[in-house]
Amino acid sequence: MRTEAICVVFLVVLAMIGIAVSVGVSDSTVSPATIYVPDDHETIQWAVDNATAGDTIIVRDGTYPENVKVNIERLTINSENGSDHTIVVAPGGANDHVLKVTADHVSIKGLTVKDAKGKNEAGFYIYAGLYIDAHHCNITDNKAMNNAYGFFLSDSTKNTLKNNIASDNLGDNIYLNHSDSNTISDNTVVKSSSRNGIRLWHSHGNTVCSNVASNNQNGIRLDYSPNNILEKNDAQSNILNGILLNASNNNTLIYNIAKLNDGAGISLVSSDNSVLTQNTASANNELGISLYTSSYCTLTGNVMDGNYYNFGVSGSGINHVNHSIATSNLVDGKPIYYWVDQHDQEIPKDAGFVGVVLSSNITVKDLTLTNNSVGVMLAYSVNSSIENVRTSNNFNGIALYTSINNTLINNTNSNNVEGIFMDSSSFNYLALNTNLHNNDGISMDSSSLNNLEMNRNLNNERGISMYSSNDNLLSRNINLYNEDGISMDSSNNNSLEMNTNSKNGWGIFMFSSNDNILNWNINLNNRRGFALNVSDYNILTRNNISNNNWTGISIANSRNNIIFLNNFINNSRDAYPFNSTTLWNYPFEINYTYNGANHRNYMGNYWDEYIRDTGSSGLIPPQDSDGNGIGDRQPYHSIGIDMAYYPLMKPFEYYTIYAA
Structure with missing residues (x-):
């Protein structure tokens, strides 16, 4: 009996060992499965539903009308023969993404996802060809076409989108929303005519490189997205800008090409501390590179050529013009001289753009400057001189911003929007300058105590234009063939004397301008000699108002102006007062x-x-x-x-x- 008992125990132990060995062998040989669609499962969704982490789903050639939700981690979905042969299309009327990934470490390769254009309950198009709310995913060699959005990343990090094509989507071809540390590379994004090729919204730390973005509204756009790298992208033939940064700080743009865009090549709006290095912006219909209300940017080795305006800096505060811009930046092959906090120097003769900021006693002379937002810019600078400079085809030929006691003599400004522009600038002396074929020959905005004399303004929209500018002296200027010889709007206490205004639409036009003295001016052969609209307490004396086709002087809704000792000779009508009291x-x-x-x-x-x-x-x-x-x-x-x-x-x- 005892022997039998020992045998039974021995057999039980052997059985238990066998079971353990069997289980161990079974566990060690389990491997990820490869699932074929439609062989193993008729739809991609069924294949996903029956997969486990680490499995691979191979989708054979065909068109699959479905909305696929991927919620299995480490799942791989590949086409058998590439995106041209494997098409996943949103079912008719379906209000959902074609593919929605909510699990991490998912890989999707070689699919075409299309037609997700349904609306949400609010009536907005929000659905994407491929939507990702996950991390560490790889999305490669796919196509997204004819969706509301092409590829949409939301609250996603450390994903890679590479070598995909997104085209003809209603919204952004690739859209990152609150998504950080992703890599977007080697993608082609085209034909999003109402939105952007690639857009980052509140997303930081991403790398966007080697993408081609064309025929979109903007090629690449960043909004409220700091600390990203944009490198070696080709943004061309877009409806607005090649690359646009809006309220996005501390970004780096390097080796990008932006050309043939209807807007700017590269445009920075309220984007501070940006670094632009060795980018090329050419043949754009607006600016090559534009810095607007952006501060403390660094530009090195950028090339701008053949743009409507090659380079521009603008804003409303001192920080908006405070940049580090090296002479290695070129406009039409000529260096940019952008001097900040410099003194007692002369700009070299090979300059293509001149910016003088927070500087004093700088001499700018004997230069020819064309095709920029401004030829010469003086900002927050004093005691400097601009002499014998020729500017053409700029927005501003010469611009002064909050600059005091500077001298502009014998410059020629033609075919600019504004020949000479002064904003919040005082005690400047402008003499013997010639401004022709501009919108404004000389324009002053909120500028006071300046002296303008013996300047010639021909064939402009306005010879001299003043807005909210007080206590200036305009004397012996000649204004011919302009729409307005001299135009004053909301400008008070100015003296206009011995100016000649001839063959203009209006000789001198005043709107909402009070307490000015106009004497010894010659207004002849204009349509109208003088016009005072809503302008009070002005004195007009010793002016010659002759041979004007419509009226010598027109006065409307104006009070208490004194007009005496003037000559009214051979005008079609000497005066036309309306609702005014005039002495x-x-x-x-x-x-x-x-x-x-x-x-x-x-x-x-x-x-x-x-x-x-x-x-x-x-x-x-x-x-x-x-x-x-x-x-x-x-x-x-x-x-x-x-x-x-x-x-x-x-x-x-x-x-x-x-x-x-």
Whole structure:
């Protein structure tokens, strides 16, 4: 019995050992499965549902109408023969992504995903060909076409999108939303006419490299996305910009090509501390490289050529012009000289763009500067001179921003939007400059106490334009063939004297401008000599207003202007006041000499219509019975003028004024 018991125990032990060995062998030989669609499962989704982590799904050639949800980690889904032969299409009317990945370490290769264009409950197109809310996924060699979005990464990190094609999607071809540390490389993104080729939204630390982005709204766009690297991308023929950074700081752009875009090649908007190195921007319809309201950017070795404007810097504050821009940056083969905090130097003669910031006593002379947002820019700079510079086909030929006590002499600015532009700049002297075929010959915005004399402005929209600019002196300037010889808007306490305005639409046009003095100006052969609209307390005296086709002076909705000792000669209509109160004579008696005799009287204007009236109107012909040079018949009545007292018998030059 004892022997039998021992045998039974021995057999049980052997059985247990066998079971253990069997189990161990079974566990050690389990390997990932390869699942074929449609061989093993009719649809991709069924294959996913029956897979486990580490499995591979091979999708044979064909078209698969389904929305696939991938929630198995470490799953690989490959086509058998590439994306041209394996197409996953969203079922008709389906409001979902074609492929949605919510598991980490998933690999998808060689599929075409298309037609996810349904709307959400709010009526927006939000669905993607391939949507990823996961980490460490590899998406390669796929195509996304005709979806709301091509490839959409949301809250995803450390994924790789490589060698994919996204085209003809309604929204962004590749879109990263709050997604960080991803690599987007070697993709082709085309024909998103209403959105962007590649867009990053609140995403940082990504690498976007070696992609081709063309025929989109923007080739590559970053919004609120810092610390990304954009390298060796080719962004061309886009509807707006090749590369656009908006409110995105600390990004690095290196070796990118941006050309043939309808907007800018590379545009930075409110994007600080950006580094641009050895990028090429050419043949763009706006700017090659633009820095707008961006601060502390570093540019080295960039090439800009053949753009409408090659290079531009603009903004509203001192930080927006404070950049480090090396002379290795070229515009049409010429170096950029962008000097910050420099003093007592002269810009070299080979300059293609000149920027002078926070500097003093800088000389800019004998240069030719073309095709930039500005030829010469002085920003927050003092005591500098710009002389004998020729600018053309820039936005601003010469621009002064918050700059004081500078001298601009003998420069020629043609075919710019603004020949010379001054913003918030004072005590500057502009003389002997020629501005022609610009929108504005000389433009001042919020600038005061400047002296403009003997400048020539021809064939511009406005010869001299002033907006919100006070206490300036404009003298002996010549304005010919402009729409407005001199235009003033919201500008007060200026003196305009001895300017010649001829063959313009308006000789001098004033809107909402008060307390200005205009004297000794010549306004002739214009459509209108003077115009005062909503402008009060101005004084016009000793001006020649002659041979103007429509009116000598037009006054509308203006109060308490004093107009005296002016000549109105041979105008189609001397004056046209509307809803205005105007005093057509000086309000106090004046001491003067006329015909060799001294007189004291009130004095009005010389109206040749008054003198030509020989009684045909039934009125007494003009007479001067006391010989004081003031017509006896008063007031002078003309079309629109009922109260023009003290008309002069001869032009004002015949009267020598001593005192009022």
